[in-house]
Amino acid sequence: MTEFDGIAAWIREAEALLERISTTQAEALEQAARLCADAIAADGLVHLFGKGHSRIPVEEMFPRYGSFPGFHPIVELSMTYHTDVVGSNGQRQAMFIERVPGLAEVILDNFRFGEHDVMVVFSAGGTTAVPVEVAAGARRRGLRVIAVTSVDQSQHSDPEPTSGKRLLDVADLVIDLCTPEADALVTIDGLDTPVGPGSTLTAVAIVRNG
Secondary structure, three states, X not given: OOHHHHHHHHHHHHHHHHHHHHHXXXXXXXXXXXXXXXXXXXXXXXXXXXXXXXXHHHHHHOOOOXXXXXXXXXXXXXXXXXXXXXXXXXXXXXXXXXXXXXXXXHHHOOOOOOOOOEEEEEXXXXXXXXXXXXXXXXXXXXOEEEEEEOXXXXXXXXXXXXXXXXXXXXXXXXXXXXXXXXXXXXXXOOOOOOXXXXXXXXXXXXXXXX
């Protein structure tokens, strides 16, 4: 497979993913849009949480041109800083921190939530402690919770022992990213593992069409 063949293969898979979102998630997207619109119309906020690369769809909603009022990003630099693999703020720390039980409550306690608010939690894997506990903590505070996650990837991974639950287990509404286990879409000759993730593409498509 040449470099161009790899690009073309990813584009084909990406197009198939977007078509799958369109045909299988339309009802969930409509419900999510209604929940968010009703919250904002009632002077509430739609809070958005994501860690790691799941921060990208959060920033797609706010702050950027073409975004809508009423969305509030909640992101933590310690889990979204990807400049260094090792050393200060390296990936080892980020991947450890996202699995720390109890951290989600510390994060949520920094904010005051209203009775009409909604929480949207993005996590492709949907099993690490922090996003799962953010969703659970938001529900305890009376918020309706929307999970944007890969159902296939989540079901192929074990949840954290501290909660025993996946993100999709603690949400009021689940929107499936429709990405496969391990996320990657393309197999290239000579490489042991597939490459070309798809979850960012579908997450952004979801937030822009929900």
